[in-house]
Amino acid sequence: MAKGNSKTKILVAYASNSGNTRLTAQHIAERLNDHGFTVTVSDVARMRPADLRGYDVIVLGSCTWSRFVDGNELEAQLPEHMHRFVESSEHTRLPNARFAIFALGRHEYNGFAGAANHLMLFVRKLGGQLMLQPFTIDGFPHEQWNTVDHWTDELAKTIRQPVPTA
Numbered sequence: 001m002a003k004g005n006s007k008t009k010i011l012v013a014y015a016s017n018s019g020n021t022r023l024t025a026q027h028i029a030e031r032l033n034d035h036g037f038t039v040t041v042s043d044v045a046r047m048r049p050a051d052l053r054g055y056d057v058i059v060l061g062s063c064t065w066s067r068f069v070d071g072n073e074l075e076a077q078l079p080e081h082m083h084r085f086v087e088s089s090e091h092t093r094l095p096n097a098r099f100a101i102f103a104l105g106r107h108e109y110n111g112f113a114g115a116a117n118h119l120m121l122f123v124r125k126l127g128g129q130l131m132l133q134p135f136t137i138d139g140f141p142h143e144q145w146n147t148v149d150h151w152t153d154e155l156a157k158t159i160r161q162p163v164p165t166a
């Protein structure tokens with residue numbers, strides 16, 4: 001495995017309701033750590049917007065859930081704590097951070113893994129740069145670690161590339 005720069009600080013921030021996204025976040029973090037990066041994993045339920053500062057790369061991960069919006073139950077939403085975190089970050093700007101997104105869902109629902117779209121909007125609001133297309137996982141992550149590893153290796157490769165200057 002080609003080694004990254006341990007000075008590159010990566011945050012994997014996730015929201016999970018029933019544990020799959022937490023497992024995935026931990027798995028991705030371990031693999032990035034094996035690549036030689038310095039990685040922190042954090043549940044957004046325990047984070048404030050200021051905790052996003054100080055990282056070169058932020059990996060955002062979320063399950064997709066239903067939420068009540070204006071009295072209607074909508075599918076393809078962020079879970080409540082990720083939604084609250086996004087809302088509370090309204091005034092946060094991170095123009096120097098690079099981002100990656102992964103989202104979990106199940107194809108039986110309308111708007112499969114729709115959390116990815118909400119997180120893309122979040123990255124745009126933060127003024128950050130998305131490095132890869134969002135990665136979506138259908139069903140249980142532990143049945144597809146190979147695919148997760150493949151995406152994580154692509155991410156590691158992209159992180160190692162020089163940052164393009166504007």
Ligand SMILES: Cc1cc2nc3c(=O)[nH]c(=O)nc-3n(C[C@H](O)[C@H](O)[C@H](O)COP(=O)(O)O)c2cc1C
Nearest residue numbers: 016017018019020021063064075076105106109113
């Ligand atoms: C109440 C509920 C609502 C869900 N809504 C969606 C949805 O709208 N779209 C989707 O793709 N998956 C949906 N899912 C599937 C979850 O995103 C999926 O099971 C995921 O692995 C859960 O991740 P977690 O264990 O980290 O919470 C829903 C699951 C539940 C239980």
